[in-house]
Amino acid sequence: MPPGRRSARTSHETVLAASGRDRIAWADRQMPVLRAIRARFERERPLEGVRIAACLHVTAETANLLRALRGAGAEVALCAANPLSTQDEIAAALAADVGAAVYAVRGEDRSAYLRNLETLVAGAPQILIDDGAELIVTAHAQGAAESLLGATEETTTGLVRLRSMAAEGTLRCAVLAANEMLTERLFNDRYGTGQSALDGILRATNVLFAGRSVVVLGYGAAGRGIAARARGAGAAVTVCEVDAVRALEARMEGYAVMGSLAAAARGEVFITVTGAPNVLRREHFELMVDGAVLANAGHFDVEINLAELASLAVAPPRAVLPLVDEYELADGRRLNLVAKGRVVNLAAAAGHPAAVMDMSFAAQALAVAHLARSAGTLSAGVHPAPHALDEEVARLKLASLGVEIDELSDEQARYLAAVRLR
Numbered sequence: 439m440p441p442g443r444r445s446a447r448t449s450h451e452t453v454l455a456a457s458g459r460d461r462i463a464w465a466d467r468q469m470p471v472l473r474a475i476r477a478r479f480e481r482e483r484p485l486e487g488v489r490i491a492a493c494l495h496v497t498a499e500t501a502n503l504l505r506a507l508r509g510a511g512a513e514v515a516l517c518a519a520n521p522l523s524t525q526d527e528i529a530a531a532l533a534a535d536v537g538a539a540v541y542a543v544r545g546e547d548r549s550a551y552l553r554n555l556e557t558l559v560a561g562a563p564q565i566l567i568d569d570g571a572e573l574i575v576t577a578h579a580q581g582a583a584e585s586l587l588g589a590t591e592e593t594t595t596g597l598v599r600l601r602s603m604a605a606e607g608t609l610r611c612a613v614l615a616a617n618e619m620l621t622e623r624l625f626n627d628r629y630g631t632g633q634s635a636l637d638g639i640l641r642a643t644n645v646l647f648a649g650r651s652v653v654v655l656g657y658g659a660a661g662r663g664i665a666a667r668a669r670g671a672g673a674a675v676t677v678c679e680v681d682a683v684r685a686l687e688a689r690m691e692g693y694a695v696m697g698s699l700a701a702a703a704r705g706e707v708f709i710t711v712t713g714a715p716n717v718l719r720r721e722h723f724e725l726m727v728d729g730a731v732l733a734n735a736g737h738f739d740v741e742i743n744l745a746e747l748a749s750l751a752v753a754p755p756r757a758v759l760p761l762v763d764e765y766e767l768a769d770g771r772r773l774n775l776v777a778k779g780r781v782v783n784l785a786a787a788a789g790h791p792a793a794v795m796d797m798s799f800a801a802q803a804l805a806v807a808h809l810a811r812s813a814g815t816l817s818a819g820v821h822p823a824p825h826a827l828d829e830e831v832a833r834l835k836l837a838s839l840g841v842e843i844d845e846l847s848d849e850q851a852r853y854l855a856a857v858r859l860r
Contacts, residue, residue, distance in 0.1 A: 479506055500799070647672055
């Protein structure tokens, strides 16, 4: 694998690495499931000599995933899924202590980001770990996909893109849908995004949620979590959906459900979490109240149409707070955009808590080991991860909580097996 751009040779990088080391250790203490898997990996070495390239958010939690992979015997290279979420001290500690080749500097521009993806692929990785599918797409563009043992994808948005490629016949490698593992979906989306999206908005704006009208656009797993946390903070929550079943579920959970134009006129805080572009656009901005707050918790910064927002403003946006841009409209109304429409839980906060990423990255580590064991047996396409991986993650988490559960008796197991065969 390539040597990486970070090193601890300069005094600045040495100081950064020391700070990152402390943060990685703090996160590790809150990640008992991944810690248990790392201990097993260090004994069994299931990834001995396997070259892994990862495009992930460069955080302390990601560092602990890479520690587990290195402990399993893998060679690891990392670039940032979002340069705005990169924590430079973590990148420096990874390069100094973990032996990973790291291509990540906070705030890098798009061209540097693309170069980093290309550099990782040029290192001839055998397994990819992706967050948004751009590393997998780059491998296809460079003709490296067919030589892969496989890849994992962390996001709903990435899986949509990869399934589209599979339908077109252009996906040339096996991809495990890590994002759809039950333990990943439950903790990462519902509890992780639910808490961290509100955390980002609060850090950026310090608004009071109690008594405020909050509109959540999208009621998937992450939207459910955001709506629940906003309601728990005392907000009156409205849900907008295009899926009838999800809309019905939101209504039965007690939320107001309506079309986005109707919601635009009554909302005070808007949070998009759909994965689709232009969810909030000109006709919505024209109806919003003065002082409305706009935030995006979807993977890419496409859900709020920034060009149309700018076209309605009488002047360039004004930075009223470090992470809030105010757009003044012709009639005097002011709309406040958080973190420039980028994913708010990372751009304005610290992302998911370590306890959430413990589950997510434990699932990822097991999925990568499964790919290595299954070399040559999985066809090109998007595959569900084996349920046994979810079972292992859940058992380890329960054990860390001191929770014991029942097991089926032999009689019960035989009965249920017979029923399934009928």
